[in-house]
Amino acid sequence: MNAARMVLGYSLSNLRRNWWVLGYGLLFLFLTDALFRFGGGGPRVAASLMNVVLIVIPLVSVVFGTLYFSNSREFIELLLAQPVSRPSLFTGLYFGLALPLALAFGAGVAIPAVLHGGAGLLRPTIMLLLSGVLLTFVFTSVAFLAGVRFEDRAKGLGFALLVWFCCTVLYDGVILLVAMAFRDYPLEPVLLGLTVLNPVDLARVLLLLTLDAAALMGYTGAVFGRFFGTPLGIAAAGAALLMWTGLPFVAGLRGFNRKDF
Amino acid sequence: MSAPLVVSGLRKHFGRLHVLEGVDLALDAGKVTAVVGPNAAGKSTLIKCILGLVRPSGGAIEVLGERVGSDPHYRRFIGYMPQAARFPDNLTGEEVLALLARLRGGEVRHDGVLREALGLTAETLARPVRTLSGGTRQKLSAIVALRHEAPVVILDEPTAGLDPLTSSHLKELVRQRATSGAAVLLTSHVMAEVEELADALVYLVDGRVRFRGSLDELRLRTGQRRVEHAIAHLMREVA
Numbered sequence: 001m002n003a004a005r006m007v008l009g010y011s012l013s014n015l016r017r018n019w020w021v022l023g024y025g026l027l028f029l030f031l032t033d034a035l036f037r038f039g040g041g042g043p044r045v046a047a048s049l050m051n052v053v054l055i056v057i058p059l060v061s062v063v064f065g066t067l068y069f070s071n072s073r074e075f076i077e078l079l080l081a082q083p084v085s086r087p088s089l090f091t092g093l094y095f096g097l098a099l100p101l102a103l104a105f106g107a108g109v110a111i112p113a114v115l116h117g118g119a120g121l122l123r124p125t126i127m128l129l130l131s132g133v134l135l136t137f138v139f140t141s142v143a144f145l146a147g148v149r150f151e152d153r154a155k156g157l158g159f160a161l162l163v164w165f166c167c168t169v170l171y172d173g174v175i176l177l178v179a180m181a182f183r184d185y186p187l188e189p190v191l192l193g194l195t196v197l198n199p200v201d202l203a204r205v206l207l208l209l210t211l212d213a214a215a216l217m218g219y220t221g222a223v224f225g226r227f228f229g230t231p232l233g234i235a236a237a238g239a240a241l242l243m244w245t246g247l248p249f250v251a252g253l254r255g256f257n258r259k260d261f
Numbered sequence: 262m263s264a265p266l267v268v269s270g271l272r273k274h275f276g277r278l279h280v281l282e283g284v285d286l287a288l289d290a291g292k293v294t295a296v297v298g299p300n301a302a303g304k305s306t307l308i309k310c311i312l313g314l315v316r317p318s319g320g321a322i323e324v325l326g327e328r329v330g331s332d333p334h335y336r337r338f339i340g341y342m343p344q345a346a347r348f349p350d351n352l353t354g355e356e357v358l359a360l361l362a363r364l365r366g367g368e369v370r371h372d373g374v375l376r377e378a379l380g381l382t383a384e385t386l387a388r389p390v391r392t393l394s395g396g397t398r399q400k401l402s403a404i405v406a407l408r409h410e411a412p413v414v415i416l417d418e419p420t421a422g423l424d425p426l427t428s429s430h431l432k433e434l435v436r437q438r439a440t441s442g443a444a445v446l447l448t449s450h451v452m453a454e455v456e457e458l459a460d461a462l463v464y465l466v467d468g469r470v471r472f473r474g475s476l477d478e479l480r481l482r483t484g485q486r487r488v489e490h491a492i493a494h495l496m497r498e499v500a
Contacts, residue, residue, distance in 0.1 A: 003364055010352065010360045017351035017389070074347035078405075081312045081341040082364045083333045260275070261314040 003084045004092035011096020021100050024060060028052075028108025036116035043211055046124040049109065050207045053132045054200055055168055058139040061101055062160040065143025068097055070153040077261050090144070090256045094249065098140040102133045127210040131203040134241045138199045139164070141248035148255040167200045175201075192227060196237075199244040206237050263326070265290050265338070265412045265444040266311065271320035273306050273468075280306045282468040283320065288413065288444035293435065295447045295455040297492060298465035304448045305344075307465070308415055311446075312341060324413055337365055340411035340443075344418040346395075346402035354386035354393065354401050361405050370410045378430050379403060395422045403431055407438055414438055414445045420454060432458055452489035464492065466499050 015021050031052065035045040072093070079089055106129055113125045142163050150156035175194055179187055195201045227233040264287035273281040281303045288294050296304050309315035311322055313329060313336065322329040325338050348357045362369050376386075379400040390398065399422050406414060416435065420428040435458060439445050449455050455462065462479055464472035472479065472495055476488060485491040 006360065006363050010349070010356065013356060014349040014351045072349070074343065074345055075349060077314055078341070078343060078347075078361075078402075079364070080314055080333075081336060081339070081343075082361060083335075083337040083366075084364055085333050258316070260316060261309065 002088075004088040004095075007079065007084075007089055007092025008096045008099075011093060012100060015097065015100040018100075020064065021104050024064075024101065025104030025108045028105055029111060032109050032112040033116070036112055043121070043124060046121065046128055046207075047211055049128060050204070050211070053105075053128060053135070053207075054204055057105060057132050057135045058164050058168060058200060061098075061136050061139035062143045062146075062164045063157065064101070065097055065140045066146045066156050066160040067153070069093070069144055069147025070156055073261075080261065086257045087253060090253050094140065094144055094252075097144075098137050101140065102136040105129075105132050105136060124207075124210050127207060130238075131207055131241075134238075134245065135199065135203055137245040138241065138248070141245055141252060145248045145252035145255065148252050148259060167198055171198045171201060196240045199241055202237055202240055202244075206234070264288055265325050266446070267323045268307070268311070269321050271307070271310060271322065272318045273303075273310060273315060274318045280468050281310070281317075281320075284465070284468065284470055286463060286470065286473070288446055289461070290412065290444050291439055291442050292460040293439050293445040293447055293458050294461045294463060295449060295459035296463045296465060297448070297450075297452075297455060299496065302465040303468040304465055305417070306468075308417055308446070308448070311415065312336065312339065337409075338412050340406040340409055340414040342402050342406035342414075342416045342419050344421060346398040348390045348398065348401070350391035351389055353389055354381070354397075355383075357390060357401060358386070358404065362408075365409060369408050371408045372404065375404045375408055375434065378434055379427060380430075396424060396427065399423055400427060400431075403434070407434055410441075410443075412443055414443050416445065416447045418449055419447070420449070420451065452487075452492060456488040462488075464495050466496075471495060471499055 032045070032049060035048050039045050039048055076089065076093070080086065109125070109129060109132070113121060143160055146156040146160040146163075150159060175191065178194070179191065182190075195205055227236075266286075266288040268284055268286040271281050271284040271286075272279075284303070284307060286294075286296075286307075296307065298304055306315055310317050311324070311329065313333065324335045327335040327338075329335055348354075352360075358372070376382075381397070381400055381404070385393070385397060386401075390401075393401070399419075403419065406416065414435075419435070420431060423431060432454070435445060435447070439460075447455070447458060456476070459476060461475050462472065463470055472482070474482075479488065479491050479495075480486060483491040483494040485494050
């Protein structure tokens with residue numbers, strides 16, 4: 001894993017000079033600062049940021065990650081021609097991208113939160129940062145999986161955008177359809193299970209519960225609150241998000257190990 | 262002494278497409294062997310199989326007696342210069358060289374000599390790769406391939422994109438590496454370059470070796486003095 005650390009170090013050096021990553025961090029910095037100045041109190045800021053986190057982070061991670069992987073293809077081939085194992089290289093490249101993206105987001109939100117926020121905002125801010133960082137890792141894994149599976153950049157990007165669309169838009173529609181079609185049945189446990197199957201929904205529920213906005217979700221909110229509001233529930237949700245990071249990462253790594261370049 | 266690189270019965274199929282069909286090849290130490298052939302003959306796939314970038318469907322490859330498999334260790338014996346050199350845009354040339362040296366354990370023998378011969382100054386190498394011309398990136402790639410004193414050197418179209426002066430310096434460096442004992446595998450579409458550099462030639466068509474021998478043997482077999490005409494003769498023969 002020494003080689004993974006070397007590749008990670010150089011990926012970090014490369015990306016910290018990347019204008020897109022800097023711009024991504026500045027976007028969160030200005031947005032969070034503006035929300036604090038003009039958007040009212042702390043919980044409102046966190047609620048407004050929640051929607052940005054749930055839509056923008058998956059989109060940026062998946063698109064930037066897929067393009068980054070496909071643009072690095074020739075350099076990856078050169079690195080593979082050195083005495084470096086494939087798992088080390090894949091791990092180094094993955095963390096070399098996910099960490100700068102997560103750091104850009106984290107710094108962009110944390111700096112204004114520290115400057116403007118009070119102690120009351122600590123818990124929602126931490127949960128927002130945690131969810132954003134985990135979503136970055138999840139969707140960077142998806143991007144790398146797309147990069148490994150599809151030689152054609154357009155196809156890879158199409159696959160990555162499809163996953164993003166399914167997680168952020170389509171999945172909610174399907175859940176709504178299920179809830180409407182089976183409204184006469186006790187659906188809460190099923191909806192609880194379905195939420196775990198989508199990382200974006202999982203992050204959304206966790207954030208809503210942290211912001212004490214579960215009441216907006218009616219009876220379902222109460223059911224979610226009973227489960228995800230407990231330490232066990234939060235641990236289960238965190239574990240499910242980690243599993244969502246691990247699954248596409250392992251699938252991407254397996255593909256990378258078998259891939260003909 | 263056994264050949265540093267031995268390829269025996271190498272096969273590679275991509276689904277129904279048979280790219281390599283039982284290729285046998287041995288690179289002798291101290292010699293430049295050119296692998297030539299028409300487009301889609303399997304030259305790139307052969308190189309990628311040797312480097313472990315492509316998994317063979319059958320056959321075996323040995324580098325200094327070490328069988329090529331999933332263990333990447335054998336690649337420390339190989340210096341590789343790809344056809345198109347692409348490096349991370351925001352790293353400097355110096356950082357790219359440092360990364361690749363560290364990945365190989367840090368041993369670098371001819372860095373200074375190569376930089377001087379190829380005209381790469383400290384100022385140029387301090388610039389981000391995105392600001393370097395294609396030719397300069399190619400020079401960087403040549404340094405990466407030649408500086409480790411690897412017993413096997415693989416050069417894929419090495420002079421493509423280089424100006425005549427640098428191209429001539431690079432050819433001189435390749436000859437020096439061969440003279441000092443390296444087994445060099447070269448692919449090129451420029452037959453004058455093959456004639457100038459190569460001691461032996463392998464002619465590959467549709468994934469099969471159609472000729473293997475020295476340039477003199479090639480001339481004798483085809484009755485042509487110039488390598489370009491001899492290759493054209495072989496192409497007509499195969500067609």
